[in-house]
Amino acid sequence: MTHPAFRRAAPRMSFRASLSRSMPAATPLALAAAIAACHGAPALAQSAAAEMPSIVVTGARFDSDPALTPIGATIITADQIRRAGAGDVNAAIRKIGGVYGRQSLDGGPDFSLDLRGFGTNSSQNMVVVLDGVRLSDNELANATLSTIPIDSVDHIEITRGGSSVLYGEGATGGIINIVSKRPDRQSGRGTVYVEAGQLGQREGRASAARTWDGLAVDATVDALHTDNYRDNNAFKQYNFSGGAQWFSKEGRAGVRVETARQDQRLAGALTEAQYQADPRQTLTPDDFGSLNTSRVTGFVERHIGSVDVAAELSQRDKTARASYFFGGVASPSQYNSKQTQFSPRLRQTSDIGGMLNEVVAGIDLQRWERETVASFSQADATQHSKALYARDEIRFDAAHNGRLSAGVRREIFDKDSFDPAPSSTATYHINQALNAWDLQASYAPLSRLDVYAKAGQSYRLPNADENGYTPQANVPLAPQVSHDVELGASYGDVAQKITARVFRHQLHNEIFYDPTANGGYGANTNLDPTKRQGFELDADLRVAANWNVSGHYQHVQATFTQGPNAGRELVLVPKNVLTARLSWTPADGQSADIGAQWADRQRYGSDFDNSCAGQMPSFTTFDGRYARKFGQWELALIGLNLADKQYFSEAYACKGGIYPSNGRQMKVSARYDF
Secondary structure: OOOHHHHHHOOOOOHHHHOOOOOOOOOHHHHOOEOOOOOOOOOOOOOOHHHOOOOOOEOOOOEOOHHHOOOOOEEEEHHHHHHHOOOOHHHHHHHOOOOEEEOOOOOOOOOEEEOOOOHHHHHHHOEEEEOOEEOOOOOOOOOOHHHOOHHHEEEEEEEEOOOHHHHOOOOOOEEEEEEEOOOOOOEEEEEEEEEEEOOOEEEEEEEEEEEEOOEEEEEEEEEEEEOOOOOOOOEEEEEEEEEEEEEEOOEEEEEEEEEEEEEEEOOOOEOHHHHHHOOOOOOOOOOEEEEEEEEEEEEEEEEEOOEEEEEEEEEEEEEEEEEEEEOOEEEEEEEEEEEEEEOOEEEEEEEEOOEEEEEEEEEEEEEEEEEEEEOOEOOEEEEEEEEEEEEEEEEEEHHHOEEEEEEEEEEEEEEEEEOOOOOOOOOEEEEEEEEEEEEEEEEEEEOOEEEEEEEEEEEEOOOHHHHOOOOOOOOOOOOEEEEEEEEEEEEEOOOEEEEEEEEEEEEEOOEEEEOOOHHHOOEEEEOOOEEEEEEEEEEEEEEEOOEEEEEEEEEEEEEEOOOOOOOOEOOOOOOEEEEEEEEEOOOOOEEEEEEEEEEOOEOOOOOOOOOOOOOEOOEEEEEEEEEEEEOOEEEEEEEEOOOOOOOEEEEEEOOEEEEEOOOOEEEEEEEEEO
């Protein structure tokens, strides 16, 4: 549960957020048909094939066969991340991947990422995975991507659209898969990086990796301090990541340890009048919070003939603390949670009459527990889940890249919550079983042209925070189910490529915070039927020898389809978002990169009936980076919000509940590679 006073100030958001169906009786191919891949090449981006670094794309939760790479995926490479000056994974996804993000409430770099217009519930409608381990939690919280060492990232895969068969609940908007660098034989590398800039920005990080014949070790430390744009909004973060792995041609196994600490000063929300008078002010000068996390992961991959086996076992511990002051009196809270995951799976590839066939099956087991220590709640919550999934894909026409796949998943959840307080509204026990399926097909009717189609069902469960504040005491919300359809086409090759897709998600029992429920006090509810439908366009073009242009455009209509609000727009969803980047990479050690993102107007967070006079203003921001190498050194000048645009992307009330975004920030950096 969230403290009531804070809930009214920022509906449905908790401090953790600021820290941020029976299985069909058919076989997968009997269900059949669905996805498309890009003809003959993954969507790698920026250079001609001869210049491209080798990237192993992750398909059906395994390294993909080149003929079966994920269809329609956006791939962000390590080279793109460095050239754009993205200091963390979250920034790379927004700047390069074109994903819209809303300003974090705590001043940290973990923006709320939004795939396909899910507004304030965007983080709960996509799944974030790091090397096979799910980072998304059973809470109203953003995945803390800023703690992932940016220098350890090999590439990031963004797959938009329903993906619950492989990744489970919450994958209606899509998945973001972060893949770390793999070890090379007999090699070593290291980096020292320092950065300083306006708004009190200071960052230092160091990383090193060493590979011997069959053994690899790596470690990264990072420290970040920033005062941010607003008063009482300083943010500090310290993290460590280290691991060891043993590898051979038959596979690999290893262990990784990650720890992070964040300390935040919480500036709170403003009304429109306060924002216009002084967007840097705070009305909560004493509020603060912290987040401590640690994760230990063991993994194994093994090739046994035509069969690949893999598994991850991971445990994450998290402690979130906050103190909010009301009339000078502190209201402290602490949430202690633990999450354990085990995900064994196998894949068999075979030749059936000259056709490449891939069968993947696996089990996902997860146990999540949380203890609450607060004056307003003592609710403890647990969630246990177990899932079985299977997916079959066949390449039936190699000459035209013809592919057909089908998959099913069944997942069973046990959810419990107990609060001994007499006034508690968060005591319940519920058992739920949910199903997902998908059908996908692709074909290349012409050279360099691929067309594809997807259809499926995805789902999401209410998390512990949402079930803790519902219209009817002790009655959990119903699961959310979405029926997903997508059609797309891709034309081009690795050097020049354009992809267009249309999509529709029809949702039943969408889980959302309704400010009009509970007598006007608001509550988490199941909405009347809703839909997301729209159009997306990706382009990646080498326009000259040293010049590359890339962009992503999304048009989405997020509306109610039934009930008293039928036809009205959902809140905090910009109808149009356009992201574009221009890169210059001559061969003399220089590089430059400039990007822009335009976000259309959107409804204020409480405007369910679309009656608020006006909408949140549209805005355009620019960022850029120029770098020059001197041997092993690289010096860079980085600019964020170059036009010093005064804007906001979070506003939870009609012309109120506003969280202003940062103004212009110039930074310089130095990097030494060894």
